[in-house]
Each structure stands twice: as C-alpha cells, then as structure tokens.
Amino acid sequence: MKLIVVKNQLEGGKEGFKLLSEAMQNGAKTLGLATGSTPVEFYNQIVNSDLDFSDMTSVNLDEYVGLDGSNDQSYSYFMNKHLFEEKPFKVNYLPNGKAADLDVEVKHYDSIIDENPIDWQILGIGQNGHIGFNEPGTPTTVTTHVVDLTESTIEANARFFDHIEDVPKQAISMGLASIMKSKNIVLMAYGKEKAEAVKGMIEGEVTVDLPASILQTRDNVTVIADEAAASLLSK
Numbered sequence: 001m002k003l004i005v006v007k008n009q010l011e012g013g014k015e016g017f018k019l020l021s022e023a024m025q026n027g028a029k030t031l032g033l034a035t036g037s038t039p040v041e042f043y044n045q046i047v048n049s050d051l052d053f054s055d056m057t058s059v060n061l062d063e064y065v066g067l068d069g070s071n072d073q074s075y076s077y078f079m080n081k082h083l084f085e086e087k088p089f090k091v092n093y094l095p096n097g098k099a100a101d102l103d104v105e106v107k108h109y110d111s112i113i114d115e116n117p118i119d120w121q122i123l124g125i126g127q128n129g130h131i132g133f134n135e136p137g138t139p140t141t142v143t144t145h146v147v148d149l150t151e152s153t154i155e156a157n158a159r160f161f162d163h164i165e166d167v168p169k170q171a172i173s174m175g176l177a178s179i180m181k182s183k184n185i186v187l188m189a190y191g192k193e194k195a196e197a198v199k200g201m202i203e204g205e206v207t208v209d210l211p212a213s214i215l216q217t218r219d220n221v222t223v224i225a226d227e228a229a230a231s232l233l234s235k
C-alpha cells in the first residue's frame with residue numbers, strides 16, 4: 001500500500017485527480033466510482049478539468065434499496081449532480097435500487113462488472129471500515145449483494161437525511177471480491193472520525209471485522225488521507 005498524507009480534502013482531491021489523469025493516459029477506460037462526502041472534491045477537480053470522459057465507462061459501487069435517481073439522496077442523483085451532468089461518459093452503470101427483483105438485479109450487476117473490468121477504482125471508507133457497503137463480517141468472496149446496513153452506518157449517513165428514520169435500511173453493493181478485481185485502487189479518507197478505521201486498514205490484522213484491511217493483501221493500492229485521518233498511524 002502506498003500512503004499519501006495531505007493537508008485537507010482539497011489537496012486530497014488534487015492528488016486523486018493526478019492519479020486518475022495518469023491512469024487515463026495509460027489507457028484506463030473503466031472507472032469504479034464511489035459516493036459519500038469523501039470524493040466530492042475529487043469530482044470537483046474532474047469537473048473543472050479538460051479531461052474527456054466521452055469514451056469512458058463508469059461502474060458505481062452501491063445504491064440504496066428503494067431509492068431511484070429522482071430521490072436527491074440516491075447515489076444515482078449524487079453522481080449526476082457531482083459528475084455526470086458536467087462530464088458525460090459513454091455509459092454509466094449503477095445498481096438499480098428500485099429493481100422489482102433484487103436477486104435478479106445483483107446477478108445483472110455482476111454481469112455488468114464482468115463485462116466491464118474496472119481499471120481504476122476510487123473508494124471511501126466507513127467509520128467501521130466498510131468499503132462500498134461491505135459491512136464488518138462480510139466474507140471476502142462475495143460479489144454484488146443486498147446488504148442490511150449496520151446501525152453505525154445508518155447513524156453515520158443520517159447526516160445527509162432530514163430524519164434518521166429516512167435512511168434506507170438496505171443497499172445493493174458491489175462485493176469485496178469484485179472490488180479486489182479492479183487493477184488499481186485509490187482509497188481516500190478524511191477527518192478524525194476515520195482515524196481508527198485507517199489505522200486498522202493499514203496497520204491492523206487482515207480481518208473481515210474491518211473490511212478495508214483486505215486491501216493489505218494486494219498491490220496497486222494508494223491511500224490518500226488527511227492528517228487527521230492518518231493521525232493514529234504509528235509510522
């Protein structure tokens with residue numbers, strides 16, 4: 001794992017943008033994309049650049065069950081607002097949170113990932129160490145699946161909703177096995193709330209109790225963390 005410590009989210013977004021630009025120069029065509037507060041500045045950097053995405057494909061990590069693009073808390077809405085409206089891609093894939101049959105939808109999303117191998121994946125990290133919506137305890141072998149969100153994730157994400165009761169209880173998420181297949185991974189973490197998870201991810205044992213720790217087991221992972229998120233690291 002390579003670690004880049006930055007002052008703040010703006011600097012982190014710039015570092016992430018540099019890595020993405022290099023990857024695109026080296027032929028990356030399919031991007032794995034994330035939502036949440038973490039990648040917002042990274043997406044700003046993209047929107048304000050002259051990079052062209054018209055020949056690119058994106059595959060998003062996750063979506064809440066029960067929400068579609070017309071709901072301003074859906075990840076589909078988030079992606080349109082922060083990136084796709086300004087930078088059109090050839091095609092954008094997100095799980096369909098309103099699918100009539102979720103079992104069919106997860107298989108369909110797996111086939112999309114198989115047909116569009118991810119060259120470059122951006123990740124955030126949850127306070128409990130989740131990546132995508134792969135909560136603690138998720139087996140490393142899973143592909144796309146329906147997740148029952150933990151109390152801690154519901155509480156953490158309640159900041160985006162009017163009431164905690166409005167936070168969906170389930171999501172569809174790319175699995176750890178799918179994430180691990182991507183050729184390059186860049187994980188961003190900002191703020192002291194992420195410091196424990198970052199320490200566990202980088203210096204702790206590899207355990208399903210902290211899903212992001214699986215990233216220790218592979219090459220081509222870069223962590224961009226601000227000083228607060230990196231503050232508990234021993235070296």
Ligand SMILES: O=P(O)(O)OC[C@H]1O[C@](O)(CO)[C@@H](O)[C@@H]1O
Pocket residue numbers: 034035036037038039061062123124125126127131132133153157
């Ligand atoms: O960036 P945030 O809002 O702290 O969220 C962290 C992580 O949680 C998720 O939003 C899922 O809860 C991920 O997509 C994200 O990487």
